[in-house]
Amino acid sequence: MYKALRYTVFAPVALSLSAFFSPCFASVVYDESINGDLSTDFSNPSSVLIQAGSNQILGTTGRADGVVDRDYFTITIPQGLRLTRIEVLPNTTGDNIDTPISFISVQTGATGTNPSTAQAPLAASLLGYYLFGPADIGQDILDNLGQSNQLFLPAQGFTTPLGAGIYTFWVQETAVNLINYGIDLQVQPVPVPAAVWLFGSGLIGLFRSKKSGGLQVA
Ligand SMILES: [Ca+2]
Numbered sequence: 201m202y203k204a205l206r207y208t209v210f211a212p213v214a215l216s217l218s219a220f221f222s223p224c225f226a227s228v229v230y231d232e233s234i235n236g237d238l239s240t241d242f243s244n245p246s247s248v249l250i251q252a253g254s255n256q257i258l259g260t261t262g263r264a265d266g267v268v269d270r271d272y273f274t275i276t277i278p279q280g281l282r283l284t285r286i287e288v289l290p291n292t293t294g295d296n297i298d299t300p301i302s303f304i305s306v307q308t309g310a311t312g313t314n315p316s317t318a319q320a321p322l323a324a325s326l327l328g329y330y331l332f333g334p335a336d337i338g339q340d341i342l343d344n345l346g347q348s349n350q351l352f353l354p355a356q357g358f359t360t361p362l363g364a365g366i367y368t369f370w371v372q373e374t375a376v377n378l379i380n381y382g383i384d385l386q387v388q389p390v391p392v393p394a395a396v397w398l399f400g401s402g403l404i405g406l407f408r409s410k411k412s413g414g415l416q417v418a
């Protein structure tokens with residue numbers, strides 16, 4: 201009985217506790233200066249492997265020799281995890297010639313939307329989009345993406361966090377030069393329901409009582 205309980209009750213409790221108390225170490229999962237340019241093809245995004253905790257993506261976008269470098273990548277959030285925050289990293293420069301903001305979007309599925317699609321249906325195909333830049337460094341923009349259903353060209357919108365599933369991101373800057381960007385996709389375990397916590401706490405107390413010669417399990 202205790203062996204089964206260890207996996208059904210104690211394991212998720214321990215997972216949640218470790219996630220709560222563990223320090224948040226930065227972890228770079230994709231660096232274009234090392235791993236190469238993220239796919240510029242909306243129909244074939246790069247796959248980026250993510251895990252619980254920090255998932256930093258560092259890249260460049262903008263124009264190189266007059267050609268826009270779009271960056272598309274797909275992540276898979278497994279069952280039991282969820283995307284809670286997207287933090288803009290200090291390397292983000294934005295367009296330092298004009299308005300210092302760049303485009304980012306997220307949508308469901310493993311492919312992006314053809315960027316030549318008319319603006320309204322393009323926006324409607326996205327879960328959310330946002331214009332980010334140096335002013336957002338250290339800030340969470342996942343909630344901004346989620347609120348883009350309120351914009352003039354509305355996306356679908358969503359409430360944070362984003363649960364298990366396959367998602368494709370698109371990052372783009374149309375500046376005449378290349379700019380740097382960095383985002384940290386922060387993934388956390390889905391919290392254990394309160395009822396399971398109470399059940400687990402009760403069993404732990406029961407187990408201690410039994411070991412001390414107190415209350416016996418029938
Ligand atoms: Ca690219």
Ligand SMILES: [Ca+2]
Pocket residue numbers: 232237238259260261269270271
């Ligand atoms: Ca790039």
